[in-house]
Amino acid sequence: MSKGANTPVPTAALRVELGWRSGPGVPDADASALLLLGGKVRSDADFVFYNQPSHSSGAVRHEGKRDAGGRVTDGLLVDLARVEPAVDTVIVAASSDGGSFGQVPGLYIEVRDAAAGTVVARFDNPGATVETAFVLGEFYRRQGAWKFRAVGQGYGTGLEGLATDYGITVDEPQAPAAPQAPPAPQAAARPAFPPAAPPAAPPRPAAAPAAPPAAPPVSLSKVTLTKAAPSVSLTKQGGTSGALRVNLNWEVRKQFSGWGRKLGRSVAMHNDLDLDLCCLYELTDGSKGVVQALGNAFGALHQPPFIHLDGDDRTGAVSAGENLTVNLDHLRSFRRILVFVTIYEGARSFADLHATVTLQPQHGAPVDFSLDECTVPSTVCALALITNTGDDLVVQREARYLVPDRGVSPQRTVDRAYGWGMNWTPGRK
Structure with missing residues (x-):
C-alpha cells in the first residue's frame, strides 16, 4: 500500500505486525494502539501498549516482541468484531526507543487474518527520518464495514507526544517548585484605640460532596x-x-x-x-x-x-x-x-x-x-x-x-x- 491508500478488511480477528531489521545502533521500537471516538480517546483505558497490554473490551491486545534471525517484530491482535459500537477508529502506532525511525531499517506494518494467516494489508517504510513516533495506519468504520488506511504521520516528540495528541494523560516527572523566601518581619504598630471586636463569622455552607479521585496518569516508563x-x-x-x-x-x-x-x-x-x-x-x-x-x-x-x-x-x-x-x-x-x-x-x-x-x-x-x-x-x-x-x-x-x-x-x-x-x-x- 502507498501512503493514504485504503483497503477493506474482514470484521474478524487480525494480527498487526510492526517489523524491522535489528543491528548495531538500531533503536528498539514498540507497537501501540488507540481506540478513538471523534478523534480522541474516551479515557486513558483506550490506550493499549507495553504497560497496558489489553483493552477491557478484549478488542485489542499487545502480543509482545519476537526476534528471529535479526528480524524483529512487535505484534498487536485487533479483533474488530469486539470493538465497541462507540469506537469509530483504531489507530495503530509505533514509537522508537533510543533513536529516530530514520535509523530503523526495513520498517513496515502488516495486517494478517489471524485465523487464515493471509495478508490483507501491508505498508512499508513511511519515509521516516527524524521522527520518534508514527501513526502507521488506522482501522475505521465505513457503512457498517471496516477498512484499513495507511497513514504514515510522524511525530518528533515520541510516544508521549503522540499519546497526548489523542487525549491521553501522561505521567511526567514534575520539577520541584522553587522555594519562596519568607516575608520580611515588620514591626507591629501600636493601636491608638482599643481594637474593635472582630465581626461574627458567616455561617459555613454545607460541604459539597467529594469528587471521585482522578485516575492516575499513564506511565510510559519501561526497562x-x-x-x-x-x-x-x-x-x-x-x-x-x-x-x-x-x-x-x-x-x-x-x-x-x-x-x-x-x-x-x-x-x-x-x-x-x-x-x-x-x-x-x-x-x-x-x-x-x-x-x-x-x-x-x-x-x-x-x-x-x-x-x-x-x-x-x-x-x-x-x-x-x-x-x-x-x-x-x-x-x-x-x-x-x-x-x-x-x-x-x-x-x-x-x-x-x-x-x-x-x-x-x-x-x-x-x-x-x-x-x-x-x-x-x-x-x-x-x-x-x-x-x-x-x-x-x-x-x-x-x-x-x-x-x-x-x-x-x-x-x-x-x-x-x-x-x-x-x-x-x-x-x-
Whole structure:
C-alpha cells in the first residue's frame, strides 16, 4: 500500500505486525494502539501498549516482541468484531526507543487474518527520518464495514507526544517548585484605640460532596534487559510492594533452525505444545521449594511461599500465557527466586520456539526481555534470578539454556546449575 491508500478488511480477528531489521545502533521500537471516538480517546483505558497490554473490551491486545534471525517484530491482535459500537477508529502506532525511525531499517506494518494467516494489508517504510513516533495506519468504520488506511504521520516528540495528541494523560516527572523566601518581619504598630471586636463569622455552607479521585496518569516508563545491561534494581524503580507478575508468552517459528537444522533433521513440533513456567524459591527461614504445574505445586499468595502460579496454559498469548505472581508485601520473607521454563511436551528443544518474559510490578516500570536463539538440545531455560540482598531487590536476566543429562529431569538440572540443593522425585500433572 502507498501512503493514504485504503483497503477493506474482514470484521474478524487480525494480527498487526510492526517489523524491522535489528543491528548495531538500531533503536528498539514498540507497537501501540488507540481506540478513538471523534478523534480522541474516551479515557486513558483506550490506550493499549507495553504497560497496558489489553483493552477491557478484549478488542485489542499487545502480543509482545519476537526476534528471529535479526528480524524483529512487535505484534498487536485487533479483533474488530469486539470493538465497541462507540469506537469509530483504531489507530495503530509505533514509537522508537533510543533513536529516530530514520535509523530503523526495513520498517513496515502488516495486517494478517489471524485465523487464515493471509495478508490483507501491508505498508512499508513511511519515509521516516527524524521522527520518534508514527501513526502507521488506522482501522475505521465505513457503512457498517471496516477498512484499513495507511497513514504514515510522524511525530518528533515520541510516544508521549503522540499519546497526548489523542487525549491521553501522561505521567511526567514534575520539577520541584522553587522555594519562596519568607516575608520580611515588620514591626507591629501600636493601636491608638482599643481594637474593635472582630465581626461574627458567616455561617459555613454545607460541604459539597467529594469528587471521585482522578485516575492516575499513564506511565510510559519501561526497562528492557539485554546482554549489555542484564540487571535492574526493583528498589530503585519503586517496585518492592504489591504483586509482581511474571508472564511468559511464546510462539512456534515456522522455519527450522538451531541444533535441529545442524543435525539435518527438523525439530518435532505439535499442536499440543506445552511449556511450563516454574520457579525455585528460597525463603529467609531456610525453606526451599518449587512452584510449578507439575505435581499441582501451584503455591500460595498469602501464605508461604507467597508465590502463586495461576494455571497451565498452552496458547502462549500475552493475555493468558503462563503467569507467576509474587507477593512483594512479604519481601522480607524472600532470599532468592529463580524463574525458569521447561518443555513438558510438544517439542524436543527450544530451538524453534521464541519466548518473551515480562515482569510487571504493581508499582514501578515493567521489566522485559526476549530469549536468545537456542542452538543446543535444551528442554529447560533459566529465565531470571530475583535476589533480595536486604538493601536491594535485584532482577538478573539469565536467559540460560541448559541441557539435561540422560535420565535427569529439567528441574534437577536447574537445581544443580544454581546450587539449590533440593531432593527430587518424579511427578506428573
